[in-house]
Amino acid sequence: MAAELIIGFRLSRQLESAEALAPALVKARGLLERIGALVDGWEYDRFENLLLVRLRAGREVAKEAEKLIAGALGGELGLGSEPAPPAPSGFAVATEALPSPSVLGLLLRASAAQLEVPGLSRAEALALLAYYACGLDEVKALFAAAVLGEEPARLREALARLREKGVVGSDGSLTREGEELLERLADALRARRPTESRGQPAMVVDEEGNLEPFSPDKLAYSLYSCGVPYGLVSTIARQVEEVVGGRRYVGKRVLAMVTRSLLDEAYPAEGIAERFYSYVYALESVYVSVGGEVRRVTWGLLRRVSSEVLGERGLRPPRRLVRRHAEVIASELRSLVAHAYRYFEGRALKLEELRDLGRRTAPLVSFAWLDLSSTPREELAERYREAARGYLSAAAGSRDLGYRKEFVGRALLLLSAGLMLKYSLLPSNSTPLNLSALRAELGRARLPGDARAALARFCKLGAKLARKPLLIGPREARRVERQIAELRSLAERL
Amino acid sequence: MRLALPVRGAVLELEVTVCRVADLLPHEEVVADYLERLKRALSASAYQHNPVVVDAQSNVILDGTHRWAAMRDLGFEWIAACKVDYSNPLVELDSWARAYPPADGPARRLLERLGASPLGTPSVSESSLAVVGAGWGYEIAYSDLADAFRRLRELERELQLLTGRAPTYVPRSSWERYARGALLLLPPKPSKAEVVRAAREGRLLPPKSTRHVIPARPVRVNVPLKLLRSRHLDPALVDELLKQKRMFLLEPPVVLDREYQELLLLFA
Numbered sequence: 001m002a003a004e005l006i007i008g009f010r011l012s013r014q015l016e017s018a019e020a021l022a023p024a025l026v027k028a029r030g031l032l033e034r035i036g037a038l039v040d041g042w043e044y045d046r047f048e049n050l051l052l053v054r055l056r057a058g059r060e061v062a063k064e065a066e067k068l069i070a071g072a073l074g075g076e077l078g079l080g081s082e083p084a085p086p087a088p089s090g091f092a093v094a095t096e097a098l099p100s101p102s103v104l105g106l107l108l109r110a111s112a113a114q115l116e117v118p119g120l121s122r123a124e125a126l127a128l129l130a131y132y133a134c135g136l137d138e139v140k141a142l143f144a145a146a147v148l149g150e151e152p153a154r155l156r157e158a159l160a161r162l163r164e165k166g167v168v169g170s171d172g173s174l175t176r177e178g179e180e181l182l183e184r185l186a187d188a189l190r191a192r193r194p195t196e197s198r199g200q201p202a203m204v205v206d207e208e209g210n211l212e213p214f215s216p217d218k219l220a221y222s223l224y225s226c227g228v229p230y231g232l233v234s235t236i237a238r239q240v241e242e243v244v245g246g247r248r249y250v251g252k253r254v255l256a257m258v259t260r261s262l263l264d265e266a267y268p269a270e271g272i273a274e275r276f277y278s279y280v281y282a283l284e285s286v287y288v289s290v291g292g293e294v295r296r297v298t299w300g301l302l303r304r305v306s307s308e309v310l311g312e313r314g315l316r317p318p319r320r321l322v323r324r325h326a327e328v329i330a331s332e333l334r335s336l337v338a339h340a341y342r343y344f345e346g347r348a349l350k351l352e353e354l355r356d357l358g359r360r361t362a363p364l365v366s367f368a369w370l371d372l373s374s375t376p377r378e379e380l381a382e383r384y385r386e387a388a389r390g391y392l393s394a395a396a397g398s399r400d401l402g403y404r405k406e407f408v409g410r411a412l413l414l415l416s417a418g419l420m421l422k423y424s425l426l427p428s429n430s431t432p433l434n435l436s437a438l439r440a441e442l443g444r445a446r447l448p449g450d451a452r453a454a455l456a457r458f459c460k461l462g463a464k465l466a467r468k469p470l471l472i473g474p475r476e477a478r479r480v481e482r483q484i485a486e487l488r489s490l491a492e493r494l
Numbered sequence: 495m496r497l498a499l500p501v502r503g504a505v506l507e508l509e510v511t512v513c514r515v516a517d518l519l520p521h522e523e524v525v526a527d528y529l530e531r532l533k534r535a536l537s538a539s540a541y542q543h544n545p546v547v548v549d550a551q552s553n554v555i556l557d558g559t560h561r562w563a564a565m566r567d568l569g570f571e572w573i574a575a576c577k578v579d580y581s582n583p584l585v586e587l588d589s590w591a592r593a594y595p596p597a598d599g600p601a602r603r604l605l606e607r608l609g610a611s612p613l614g615t616p617s618v619s620e621s622s623l624a625v626v627g628a629g630w631g632y633e634i635a636y637s638d639l640a641d642a643f644r645r646l647r648e649l650e651r652e653l654q655l656l657t658g659r660a661p662t663y664v665p666r667s668s669w670e671r672y673a674r675g676a677l678l679l680l681p682p683k684p685s686k687a688e689v690v691r692a693a694r695e696g697r698l699l700p701p702k703s704t705r706h707v708i709p710a711r712p713v714r715v716n717v718p719l720k721l722l723r724s725r726h727l728d729p730a731l732v733d734e735l736l737k738q739k740r741m742f743l744l745e746p747p748v749v750l751d752r753e754y755q756e757l758l759l760l761f762a
Contacts, residue, residue: 004742006760008750041762043714045543047535048751054742054762086749094742094760142498142505147737152498153507205734209721249731253738
């Protein structure tokens with residue numbers, strides 16, 4: 001089993017969180033690479049004021065690594081530290097108990113597929129596959145069972161039966177019969193075709209315990225974004241859906257492992273499986289240098305950057321717009337990391353580079369942001385209003401339900417954007433978002449009574465019209481005509 | 495999450511999960527100062543780092559009474575726990591001897607005044623309530639376990655007054671290693687059945703009455719406290735959360751937040 005070294009430090013003062021250590025450890029990472037030591041992770045125990053760093057390194061460099069980390073803690077954070085050796089040798093040897101994410105992914109698929117081959121029960125088939133994929137390491141296979149949601153005791157019993165049957169030899173290696181059975185199992189797993197998903201989608205649990213329903217579309221988007229060929233995306237997404245289909249919960253990492261293992265098999269070229277994994281965990285591996293301090297990319301930081309960039313036109317960006325833009329920046333960043341993941345390990349972007357990413361993506365959430373670079377606010381507001389009036393007039397004259405809906409949609413977006421500009425708010429590309437920002441403005445701004453009533457009516461009517469489906473009955477169509485007429489009158493008054 | 499860990503050629507099965515705080519039973523009293531310190535630390539933390547160790551059968555807390563009490567006092571609904579089979583001989587029960595600076599003459603006079611009987615040090619048994627020094631020892635008679643621990647408390651007070659020091663704690667099973675340079679107060683070692691009975695009947699033993707030696711234990715499971723506050727937490731969700739973590743085996747001895755003499759399963 002792969003081993004890592006753990007070295008410990010007692011810090012001279014208590015820190016708020018492990019995040020605060022990022023600048024020093026990113027700095028140390030570069031120095032440690034030069035002596036052949038890789039930082040695999042760190043843990044900070046606030047109660048004990050204890051920092052534990054996990055290194056992939058030879059034992060002979062442990063002492064030097066300790067000095068380099070202590071130096072980085074002092075240099076970057078001005079933080080004194082005492083070595084806190086976790087074992088008499090100065091470091092503890094930590095042996096990875098679980099197999100690699102790809103192997104776990106493969107086993108998760110096998111477990112969900114309930115594979116059977118003649119001569120082996122389902123439990124024996126899974127035990128054989130787990131034992132083999134874990135490098136004939138029974139302990140590792142037992143740990144893998146925990147992630148698969150299988151009883152370790154059942155896996156042990158199945159392994160014992162495989163020994164009795166002569167599938168596993170007395171020296172622990174596979175017999176010829178064992179190898180043949182394994183070939184058949186691998187073929188059976190590869191031959192699996194996705195079936196229809198079953199019932200409610202599983203809830204995806206992230207590392208903090210937050211939940212969201214599993215979405216094959218979101219997975220497909222991630223696959224596209226990290227360069228998986230189009231033809232493969234829907235097949236992989238459906239296969240993943242099949243694996244997680246019957247579950248109530250599925251861990252985000254488990255999902256990533258299953259996908260990674262499928263990609264490993266279906267498209268082994270260009271390290272695409274690894275690229276996908278980097279895409280999913282991009283935000284955990286990218287750092288940004290802010291005022292000489294290195295920080296992990298957090299949602300808070302992304303929202304701050306978004307707020308600064310969107311605010312560059314002198315208008316207030318609504319909170320929901322900032323959130324949406326931060327998501328777009330994150331998605332771009334993930335894509336960037338996925339395509340160049342090997343360069344991003346332990347590297348820090350400059351804050352200005354992150355802002356540039358924000359500027360490049362700002363028109364995706366607010367086209368007005370781009371327009372405002374060449375047109376003054378008042379002039380742009382008037383232009384939007386004029387265009388909206390034109391669309392409303394076209395909608396009123398249109399008998400085609402599709403065109404009418406389209407014209408009303410355009411008019412609502414432009415009218416709401418024009419109004420937002422009037423109230424010094426940065427408009428978004430989304431009508432519901434603009435209407436919700438205007439509703440919030442109603443509670444904040446001091447407006448004369450009739451202007452307030454007109455704006456409130458516009459928000460209400462706009463939301464109603466925006467939600468109308470394409471196909472409506474004649475009675476409803478007449479109501480819509482009246483509403484369009486009212487909207488045209490409001491457009492004159494607002 | 496059910497786990498099987500290799501221990502001394504055998505396999506120890508355990509389950510890392512969450513239990514309702516109200517369902518667990520302590521068997522020892524808490525030390526008030528330490529409890530307050532833990533409560534402050536928990537209030538400032540986002541995670542429960544280490545699970546308490548619980549007997550899967552009886553829900554008696556074998557290790558982590560202070561963590562449990564802190565979380566109960568802070569209003570948590572759930573607590574991360576590692577369930578073990580207490581009847582498994584791999585889970586050993588010992589107790590803590592109280593070690594004071596040597597004070598042979600005064601201590602012997604005190605014990606004689608209290609009516610203790612001299613004994614030869616080799617005759618100290620697991621059920622003895624005894625005070626031993628370098629080459630001498632006294633056994634204190636008691637009627638039952640409750641009486642033994644009542645007398646233990648009195649002796650703790652007397653010996654602290656006599657030596658002017660609070661005790662340090664050393665494993666009772668290896669008391670002979672420490673007897674040469676210290677005055678040792680040896681509590682009787684309760685049986686597993688007595689521990690479970692004390693917990694069920696709510697007759698709590700004094701702090702540091704038992705020392706459970708769990709041959710392998712999970713640490714740093716880091717379950718978010720926000721989940722443990724929720725009234726309707728689904729243990730399956732925590733199971734899925736734990737499956738996302740990497741796991742490392744650390745051979746003893748290991749010093750992290752304290753010294754561990756058992757195999758550690760470090761979640762990261």
